[in-house]
Structure formats: structure tokens, C-alpha cells
Amino acid sequence: MKRLATALTVLSVAGFGTTALAQDDVDPAIAAAMKARQAHMQLYAHNIGVLGGMARERIPYDADAAQAAASNIAALTTLNQSTYWPEGSDTSVEGSKALPAIWENLDDVMSKSEDLVMAAAAMEDAAGQGLGALQGAMGGLGGACGACHEDYRLSDD
Numbered sequence: 063m064k065r066l067a068t069a070l071t072v073l074s075v076a077g078f079g080t081t082a083l084a085q086d087d088v089d090p091a092i093a094a095a096m097k098a099r100q101a102h103m104q105l106y107a108h109n110i111g112v113l114g115g116m117a118r119e120r121i122p123y124d125a126d127a128a129q130a131a132a133s134n135i136a137a138l139t140t141l142n143q144s145t146y147w148p149e150g151s152d153t154s155v156e157g158s159k160a161l162p163a164i165w166e167n168l169d170d171v172m173s174k175s176e177d178l179v180m181a182a183a184a185m186e187d188a189a190g191q192g193l194g195a196l197q198g199a200m201g202g203l204g205g206a207c208g209a210c211h212e213d214y215r216l217s218d219d
């Protein structure tokens with residue numbers, strides 16, 4: 063009886079080991095880069111949510127809050143993000159929605175990133191200047207996010 067219990071313990075430990083190995087299949091450096099870029103995108107999303115809510119008049123316009131959100135987005139666009147996109151971190155890796163097309167069209171991806179820098183700067187100038195100014199800059203900003211997603215992010219459906 064004791065031997066059987068010991069054998070089962072050994073088996074379950076071995077089983078656990080196999081599971082751990084399967085999870086380790088994603089290179090830790092790749093997993094970390096994916097986490098970083100997805101977190102960066104989430105920061106965009108959180109801040110653009112504030113601006114979009116005001117633009118659609120779902121939440122009251124507040125110049126300080128709008129300015130803070132716009133400045134956060136603009137600041138984020140100035141970070142060097144080159145290490146977020148290692149080769150091998152495309153949709154072949156679980157959890158990644160980064161289409162392989164990114165690595166085949168790096169010039170275009172960079173140009174779309176530049177478009178976002180410009181649109182975020184325009185929003186930073188406009189957001190604190192009244193609801194009309196914020197609304198005027200919203201299409202450009204949202205469009206810059208969407209243009210890249212359309213070509214380079216796996217869609218949810």
C-alpha cells in the first residue's frame with residue numbers, strides 16, 4: 063500500500079513536470095516582449111477610453127482629465143518600442159495577435175506608428191481646448207489606431 067502511494071506520488075510529480083515543460087515552450091524573452099507591448103496597448107486603450115467617452119458625450123467634458131489622457135497617449139508614443147516586437151512573436155505563438163505581415167512590412171508599420179505619433183500630438187494640443195476641439199482630433203487619433211490594427215492585428219472574429 064505504501065509502495066503504491068509512493069509510486070502514485072512519483073507519477074503525479076512526473077505529470078506535473080510535463081505540464082511545466084509544455085508551458086515553457088514559449089521562449090520567456092518572447093513572452094515578456096508580448097506582455098510589454100500588450101500592456102502598452104492597454105495604456106493607450108485606457109486613456110483613449112476617457113477621450114472617446116467625452117467625444118461621444120457619454121461622460122461630461124473635463125479639460126484637465128482630457129488633457130491628462132491626451133498627454134499620456136502622446137508620451138507613450140514617444141517610447142522606443144523596438145524591443146516589443148521580436149521575430150517569432152507573431153500569431154504562431156499562443157496569446158499573440160500580431161500578424162506575421164508585421165515583419166514583412168516593417169517600413170509600413172513604422173509609418174503607421176509615425177501616424178499615431180502625429181495624431182497623438184494633435185490630440186495633445188486639442189484635448190484641453192474644449193469639447194469641439196477634442197471631438198475634432200478624435201477621428202485622427204482613433205483612425206491611427208485602427209489603421210494599424212486593420213492590417214497587422216488578428217481580428218477578434
Ligand code: HEC
Nearest residue numbers: 100103106107110158159160174175178206207210214215
Ligand atoms: C503600428 C501598429 C499599431 C498601432 C498604431 C496601434 N496598435 Fe494596438 N495593437 C497592434 C498589434 C499588432 C496588436 C496585437 C499585439 C499582440 O497580440 O501581441 C495590438 C493590440 C492592441 C490591444 C490588445 C492588447 C492586449 O491586451 O492583447 C489594444 C487594446 C490596442 N492594441 C489598442 C490600441 C490603441 C487604443 C491604439 C491607438 C492609440 C493602438 N492600439 C495603436 C498594433 C498597433
